[in-house]
Amino acid sequence: MTQRGRNLVLLAPAGAWFLVMLVVPLTVVLIFSFGERGAAGGYVPAFTLDQYANLPARWTAFKNTLILAPVGTLAALLIAYPLAYFLAVRADPKWKTLLLVLVIVPFWTSILIRSYAWIFILGGRGIPALLDWIGIGGVRLINTPFSVLVGIAYGYLPLMVFPIFVNLDRLDKRLLEASSDLGAPPWRTFLQVTLPMSLPGVATGCLLVFILLMGEFLIPALLGGGKVFFVGNALVDLFLQSRNWAFGSAVAATLVAIMLVTVTAYMRLIRRLGAQREDVSLM
Amino acid sequence: MTKNNDTISKRKFMEELYRYKRGSVTRRHFLGVTGLGTATAVLAGAMPALRPRRAFAQGDIGDRVVLATWPNYHDPANFDAFTEATGAHVQVNVFGSNEEMLAKLQAGGSGWDVFVPTNYTITTYVGEDLIEALDSSLMPNYDPAAYDPRFSDAGSVDGTLYAVPKNWGTTGYAVNTNHLDGREMTTWKDFWDITMDAYSGRTMVHDYQLTTIGNALKYFGYSFNSVDPNELAEAEKLLLDAKPHLFAISSDYQPPMLNGDAWLTMCWTGDGKQLNTDMPEIAYVLGKEGGEIWSDYYAVPKGAPHRDAAYALINFLLAPEVNAKEVLAHGYPSADANTNALLPEELLNDPILYPAQELLDALEFGAAATLTDPNRAELLARFKSA
Numbered sequence: 001m002t003q004r005g006r007n008l009v010l011l012a013p014a015g016a017w018f019l020v021m022l023v024v025p026l027t028v029v030l031i032f033s034f035g036e037r038g039a040a041g042g043y044v045p046a047f048t049l050d051q052y053a054n055l056p057a058r059w060t061a062f063k064n065t066l067i068l069a070p071v072g073t074l075a076a077l078l079i080a081y082p083l084a085y086f087l088a089v090r091a092d093p094k095w096k097t098l099l100l101v102l103v104i105v106p107f108w109t110s111i112l113i114r115s116y117a118w119i120f121i122l123g124g125r126g127i128p129a130l131l132d133w134i135g136i137g138g139v140r141l142i143n144t145p146f147s148v149l150v151g152i153a154y155g156y157l158p159l160m161v162f163p164i165f166v167n168l169d170r171l172d173k174r175l176l177e178a179s180s181d182l183g184a185p186p187w188r189t190f191l192q193v194t195l196p197m198s199l200p201g202v203a204t205g206c207l208l209v210f211i212l213l214m215g216e217f218l219i220p221a222l223l224g225g226g227k228v229f230f231v232g233n234a235l236v237d238l239f240l241q242s243r244n245w246a247f248g249s250a251v252a253a254t255l256v257a258i259m260l261v262t263v264t265a266y267m268r269l270i271r272r273l274g275a276q277r278e279d280v281s282l283m
Numbered sequence: 284m285t286k287n288n289d290t291i292s293k294r295k296f297m298e299e300l301y302r303y304k305r306g307s308v309t310r311r312h313f314l315g316v317t318g319l320g321t322a323t324a325v326l327a328g329a330m331p332a333l334r335p336r337r338a339f340a341q342g343d344i345g346d347r348v349v350l351a352t353w354p355n356y357h358d359p360a361n362f363d364a365f366t367e368a369t370g371a372h373v374q375v376n377v378f379g380s381n382e383e384m385l386a387k388l389q390a391g392g393s394g395w396d397v398f399v400p401t402n403y404t405i406t407t408y409v410g411e412d413l414i415e416a417l418d419s420s421l422m423p424n425y426d427p428a429a430y431d432p433r434f435s436d437a438g439s440v441d442g443t444l445y446a447v448p449k450n451w452g453t454t455g456y457a458v459n460t461n462h463l464d465g466r467e468m469t470t471w472k473d474f475w476d477i478t479m480d481a482y483s484g485r486t487m488v489h490d491y492q493l494t495t496i497g498n499a500l501k502y503f504g505y506s507f508n509s510v511d512p513n514e515l516a517e518a519e520k521l522l523l524d525a526k527p528h529l530f531a532i533s534s535d536y537q538p539p540m541l542n543g544d545a546w547l548t549m550c551w552t553g554d555g556k557q558l559n560t561d562m563p564e565i566a567y568v569l570g571k572e573g574g575e576i577w578s579d580y581y582a583v584p585k586g587a588p589h590r591d592a593a594y595a596l597i598n599f600l601l602a603p604e605v606n607a608k609e610v611l612a613h614g615y616p617s618a619d620a621n622t623n624a625l626l627p628e629e630l631l632n633d634p635i636l637y638p639a640q641e642l643l644d645a646l647e648f649g650a651a652a653t654l655t656d657p658n659r660a661e662l663l664a665r666f667k668s669a
Contacts (some may be wrong), residue, residue, distance in 0.1 A: 016316075036291065037657065039655065040385075040389075040407050040410060040578050041382075041385065041386065041655060042386075042389045057661065057665075058664070058668070059665070060668035060669070061668050064668070068597050107549055119538070120542075121544055123539070124542060124543050124544040125542050126541070140484065142544060143530060143531050152468045165440055223532075225487075225529075225530060225531030225532065225533060226490050226532035226533045226667065227526070227529060227531065227532055227666045227667070229668040231288070233667070234664065237660075237663075237664060237667070238664075239386060240379075240380070240382060240386050241380060241382045241383070241386075241492070241660065241663075242382070242492075242657065242660030242661070242663075243382060243385065243386050243389065244657065244660065259376070
């Protein structure tokens with residue numbers, strides 16, 4: 001077999017997967033988005049732009065999502081970075097594996113069950129009862145935007161921790177010593193050596209969390225009491241409740257388009273930052 | 284089923300699972316949307332304890348039957364008995380709403396043998412050609428004369444039998460009376476007024492357009508089923524005004540009511556009964572202005588993969604002695620006189636299950652047009668995203 005033939009054979013499974021699981025469904029969504037809702041719901045073939053014209057009806061859902069996704073990503077990052085730093089740089093190597101396992105363990109349980117646990121922790125008999133006991137009464141935590149943010153930061157934490165951890169773990173410790181030898185105080189070593197070197201991990205973690213957050217619907221539904229409405233929730237309702245598949249497809253197609261644009265812009269930005277750093281290090 | 288002496292036997296595990304489900308994880312919307320219902324079904328399918336142990340019945344009606352139903356709506360012991368008697372294991376899929384069931388059947392390939400539609404959906408299923416005309420000769424336990432026609436009429440469309448009655452019930456509200464300070468709650472107007480006043484932050488409404496919009500319409504005395512744009516606009520204004528005062532928009536209202544986070548919620552009969560049993564200070568109220576009365580049915584979807592088992596299961600569950608156990612387990616009344624004859628007197632006199640006649644008279648059955656009305660669906664989306 002020629003090299004070319006071998007390549008084709010090796011690529012076939014991935015290609016088939018790509019075609020069946022991505023290209024075909026997305027094409028169906030795109031076709032449906034130009035159709036109409038049947039009288040009893042579902043989809044009736046047509047060619048109309050009505051569904052896209054109707055998009056402003058879900059403007060709030062898009063707005064909420066476009067606020068939540070970056071804010072949630074930032075919250076996860078702020079908690080994950082110190083944790084990853086501790087695990088990679090400070091933790092005793094003896095304990096490192098155990099600590100890493102502890103980060104993963106919650107992932108063995110469904111996010112559904114873990115979110116339910118938060119309902120009880122943040123509910124009236126959880127933290128608010130504790131606060132009441134020490135004299136701070138009347139605190140409501142569950143079913144607020146705050147509880148949604150807590151759920152998101154918690155649920156996505158490992159996705160953020162691991163890329164950053166891997167990056168920091170590979171960091172050549174001699175660079176830190178060199179920086180110190182050259183007279184840099186610890187904060188300066190961190191800002192000028194550790195942080196820039198860990199940026200690829202930060203970028204990967206943020207991308208992973210951001211993309212998943214754009215489609216999130218479970219955490220807002222459970223910890224937001226259904227009062228916090230995101231595109232994911234709008235899609236669930238459109239497909240399962242009002243059964244307006246045509247409009248649902250238009251919303252889904254728009255979400256994919258927004259993600260393509262933001263992710264592409266983000267990648268460009270990261271690449272440019274990376275290139276700048278190269279320049280700096282050459283100087 | 285044989286005794287099993289494992290530290291915790293598989294059978295015991297299933298019992299515990301059901302108990303857990305009955306006690307804390309509840310009602311419609313949540314389970315369906317999150318897929319926990321499906322997860323439970325998969326889990327049940329994977330649990331050998333619920334699989335048929337006996338070989339003799341194999342081949343009669345097959346080894347399983349798939350049932351799509353609502354949460355907390357069966358006595359698991361009856362399913363075990365069915366498996367024992369026929370060799371067919373009952374795989375339960377739990378759903379969140381009629382819309383969701385309809386969406387699944389419209390999408391095709393549901394794999395269901397029996398499902399439990401509510402009265403107002405049946406004409407839609409017939410119109411969409413998704414439901415099988417029932418052969419009553421395969422269900423000798425079905426005795427049409429024994430049923431109150433109010434709760435069995437919707438099962439027939441143009442003289443053809445498509446569905447047989449399961450249970451009926453009402454949609455009222457459950458209120459924790461500890462915080463009422465002597466106020467009386469008797470109407471839907473009371474419900475919305477107290478929500479925006481003394482009970483602010485403590486009220487739950489269903490994540491379901493039919494009941495949430497319907498009960499907002501009742502505030503103004505309009506029909507529960509109204510699709511009139513002006514009336515809907517008034518209901519929308521009320522919903523938007525009330526939204527900042529709501530604890531949650533969710534049909535999973537038992538846990539917050541039980542732990543005291545919520546004090547007031549829209550509620551179905553069986554949940555009202557279960558809540559009242561657990562906490563007697565929680566009362567179940569039907570609005571004087573009216574509201575919803577409903578009836579659920581057993582039906583067989585077109586192309587059911589285990590059709591014989593489907594009929595066998597329906598026939599089994601309709602047997603009065605089995606049906607009576609179902610009612611005792613879930614607290615939803617049956618319309619079958621033969622079943623009611625086997626139930627204890629105190630249950631038949633329970634005002635939650637069997638409300639006073641003048642309250643019942645004011646109630647309306649949901650209409651097919653209400654379910655499929657696109658304007659009501661959009662109204663609920665605006666309410667939720669506001």
